[in-house]
Amino acid sequence: xxxxxxxxxxxxxxxxxxxxxxxxxxxxxxxxxxxxxxxxxxxxxxxxxxxxxxxxxxxxxxxxxxxxxxxxxxxxxxxxxxxxxxxxxxxxxxxxxxxxxxxxxxxxxxxxxxxxxxxxxxxxxxxxxxxxxxxxxxxxxxxxxxxxxxxxxxxxxxxxxxxxxxxxxxxxxxxxxxxxxxxxxxxxxxxxxxxxxxxxxxxxxxxxxxxxxxxxxxxxxxxxxxxxxxxxxxxxxxxxxxxxxxxxxxxxxxxxxxxxxxxxxxxxxxxxxxxxxxxxxxxxxxxxxxxxxxxxxxxxxxxxxxxxxxxxxxxxxxxxxxxxxxxxxxxxxxxxxxxxxxxxxxxxxxxxxxxxxxxxxxxxxxxxxxxxxxxxxxxxxxxxxx
Ligand SMILES: *Cc1c(COP(=O)(O)O)cnc(C)c1O
Numbered sequence: 426x427x428x429x430x431x432x433x434x435x436x437x438x439x440x441x442x443x444x445x446x447x448x449x450x451x452x453x454x455x456x457x458x459x460x461x462x463x464x465x466x467x468x469x470x471x472x473x474x475x476x477x478x479x480x481x482x483x484x485x486x487x488x489x490x491x492x493x494x495x496x497x498x499x500x501x502x503x504x505x506x507x508x509x510x511x512x513x514x515x516x517x518x519x520x521x522x523x524x525x526x527x528x529x530x531x532x533x534x535x536x537x538x539x540x541x542x543x544x545x546x547x548x549x550x551x552x553x554x555x556x557x558x559x560x561x562x563x564x565x566x567x568x569x570x571x572x573x574x575x576x577x578x579x580x581x582x583x584x585x586x587x588x589x590x591x592x593x594x595x596x597x598x599x600x601x602x603x604x605x606x607x608x609x610x611x612x613x614x615x616x617x618x619x620x621x622x623x624x625x626x627x628x629x630x631x632x633x634x635x636x637x638x639x640x641x642x643x644x645x646x647x648x649x650x651x652x653x654x655x656x657x658x659x660x661x662x663x664x665x666x667x668x669x670x671x672x673x674x675x676x677x678x679x680x681x682x683x684x685x686x687x688x689x690x691x692x693x694x695x696x697x698x699x700x701x702x703x704x705x706x707x708x709x710x711x712x713x714x715x716x717x718x719x720x721x722x723x724x725x726x727x728x729x730x731x732x733x734x735x736x737x738x739x740x741x742x743x744x745x746x747x748x749x750x751x752x753x754x755x756x757x758x759x760x761x762x763x764x765x766x767x768x769x770x771x772x773x774x775x776x777x778x779x780x781x782x783x784x785x786x787x788x789x790x791x792x793x794x795x796x797x798x799x800x801x802x803x804x805x806x807x808x809x810x811x
Contacts, residue, residue: 442791443763444575446625446632447779453630456690457683464680472689473668479692480636483605486612490639490661492668493688495681498602501621501635502531504659505598509567509619511652512536517558518569519550523576523766524600528569535655546768547577549731552585559593568595573604576766578738579731580608584615591616596643602626606695607707607735607779618643627735629780630691633684707734710783717792726773737776747771750798758794
């Protein structure tokens with residue numbers, strides 16, 4: 426394709442059924458295209474307050490320090506970890522996939538003493554192992570874990586992990602990038618101290634915002650730090666003067682105004698549908714997919730109780746060529762799915778049914794396309810498309 430950079434970019438229309446971003450509703454894109462206003466405009470400040478309220482509802486928390494970091498999920502990870510840790514602090518981090526591994530990297534760059542706790546990829550974090558590790562290592566201040574491991578399709582028992590951390594007097598940091606609005610989250614009930622998520626997974630918003638929430642113990646901890654937070658931009662004591670209550674807003678950074686219109690609309694859609702209804706829709710889409718996969722002779726990687734409805738790790742049969750199938754799916758059927766990562770590269774496909782993706786018509790379209798490709802009829806499909 427010979428394009429000039431002076432031509433406007435026209436993105437293809439894809440059905441996004443990978444690990445994120447997920448499909449974005451037209452209403453959200455329309456909201457994003459609204460006129461840009463000043464970030465200190467009274468009406469924009471009203472919108473920020475509503476975003477905060479709707480995020481609190483989604484996380485099931487009354488945490489005052491709840492807002493959207495102006496960056497993707499990885500920046501939310503930086504925000505949670507870097508606000509809490511100080512050089513030399515011990516943090517226990519469960520690693521059962523890519524994102525637990527990334528959290529170790531963030532904490533060690535921040536100077537923490539990281540104690541990684543490994544679990545086989547494709548299995549959940551074992552709360553008992555967390556308990557044993559906290560007994561073995563004294564003065565661990567934080568426990569970090571991933572609620573929904575997008576690299577493997579596994580969910581871990583956040584309530585049990587948080588209860589154990591509390592028993593040992595450690596604060597919990599939870600990655601909820603893929604779990605928010607896809608499986609239940611009850612921050613206050615579970616006693617999670619810091620959490621980060623992402624706009625582009627089950628919230629079905631374009632990438633670039635990371636909802637975060639800090640509980641009272643975490644805020645107290647940040648206030649009593651001996652050293653300053655490594656990142657000026659992410660320091661919650663500063664950001665909250667910008668996102669905080671009704672007080673006059675101090676300029677901190679320029680909020681991504683139009684991105685926040687989009688997040689507002691996607692949260693409004695979530696709460697209009699109802700959180701419970703949204704969770705049930707994700708579950709139903711997963712069961713529909715599982716049923717179709719079984720008929721195609723395909724199996725899931727993860728044991729039934731730990732499966733994420735919103736991220737399905739499918740074992741690739743030995744007879745199938747991974748990369749060519751995925752590229753045919755993208756190029757000829759306009760459907761994106763994800764590849765396996767790390768030890769699971771070439772072994773699994775990752776099918777995300779996140780937010781707007783978790784709808785019966787999308788699941789059916791994927792299953793039909795997969796069937797066509799797997800039966801080797803795709804040369805025909807190719808010639809039809811070209
Ligand atoms: C996607 C994801 C992230 C990172 O989010 P980005 O928006 O890609 O930076 C972190 N953790 C989990 C579990 C994820 O799925």
